Amino acid sequence: MSPLVSDYLVYLVQLAAGKRAAMESGLARQRVADLAPWIDLRRPRRILDLGNGSLRPQYGLLRAAGHQVVGIDLVNRPARGWKPAAYGALRRAFAAHAGIGATAMAADGLLCGDVSRLPFADASFDLVVSSAAFEHFLDVPAVLAETRRVLRPEGMLWVGIHLFTCPSGGHNVSFTQYPLRSLPRGVEPWDHLRGQRRPFTVPLNRWRKHQYLEAFAREFEVLRYYCGTREGEEWLTPALEAELSAYSRDELTCANLVIVARKRPLSTSLNARQRAAVPTPAGLLGVPA
Numbered sequence: 001m002s003p004l005v006s007d008y009l010v011y012l013v014q015l016a017a018g019k020r021a022a023m024e025s026g027l028a029r030q031r032v033a034d035l036a037p038w039i040d041l042r043r044p045r046r047i048l049d050l051g052n053g054s055l056r057p058q059y060g061l062l063r064a065a066g067h068q069v070v071g072i073d074l075v076n077r078p079a080r081g082w083k084p085a086a087y088g089a090l091r092r093a094f095a096a097h098a099g100i101g102a103t104a105m106a107a108d109g110l111l112c113g114d115v116s117r118l119p120f121a122d123a124s125f126d127l128v129v130s131s132a133a134f135e136h137f138l139d140v141p142a143v144l145a146e147t148r149r150v151l152r153p154e155g156m157l158w159v160g161i162h163l164f165t166c167p168s169g170g171h172n173v174s175f176t177q178y179p180l181r182s183l184p185r186g187v188e189p190w191d192h193l194r195g196q197r198r199p200f201t202v203p204l205n206r207w208r209k210h211q212y213l214e215a216f217a218r219e220f221e222v223l224r225y226y227c228g229t230r231e232g233e234e235w236l237t238p239a240l241e242a243e244l245s246a247y248s249r250d251e252l253t254c255a256n257l258v259i260v261a262r263k264r265p266l267s268t269s270l271n272a273r274q275r276a277a278v279p280t281p282a283g284l285l286g287v288p289a
């Protein structure tokens, strides 16, 4: 059996056992805490979820918390057959374990579209969120420019990125372990940075941490960033660290880079030329996350 097929079975078991709901609920709580200094999420807000996914976990949790949420993803197209039916069952299991009503998972707030061309008016949202999706966006600058456009002045952005440089960042090992704790037999850690013997199964932009931080800083005030999940520290021997010396230990082991940012108020907003010239905020890049 190919590892991917076995992974799907593990994925189903994990969903049925409530593991995914526990993980996603933890992420939602973390987001509330991260954003608390800037936006009070106990009040209903207009929120956009970029790349909501077929399971729609954060879309559902945000709706259940009373927010007006729109999700945009290429997968949000009407479809028939076993796959949409299977996802329907998975969403019901997810909602039951997360303790939210099935209506929170309903598709009435979803749009099928490309996140680099958002079909929304300027200043439509108080908050934009995205989880485990930015690494798949192939035109990150366009997504960020569009995100800035649709946020109101001082609107907030909360993004979690499955960083390409971490052991599971090539998306070519198990996707059911989060964080990754074991490798398939015969697969070397960081295979995707060292010759990539295993193929990638999904589109990936291969961006590194500094590229994200620089691109976010061009469009937003980056208020905070940190590594939410670590993996692979036990595999990073001195020999491997030397082989992968083009990467820092921090980016080799960060499985979830969280970035909290704010749209500048109108009075200090920058024009396109000024944005292009924005240096990475002093001290932002070298600060241990």
Ligand SMILES: C[S@@+](CC[C@H](N)C(=O)[O-])C[C@H]1O[C@@H](n2cnc3c(N)ncnc32)[C@H](O)[C@@H]1O
Residues within 6 Å of the ligand: 050, 051, 052, 053, 054, 055, 056, 057, 072, 073, 074, 075, 113, 114, 115, 116, 130, 131, 132, 133, 136, 137, 138
């Ligand atoms: C790994 S999934 C994450 C989904 C969800 N946020 C979650 O945590 O389960 C990434 C999603 O990004 C979507 N995606 C990738 N590129 C996109 C694009 N240009 N426009 C809209 N959605 C895109 C994919 O269709 C996929 O559903």
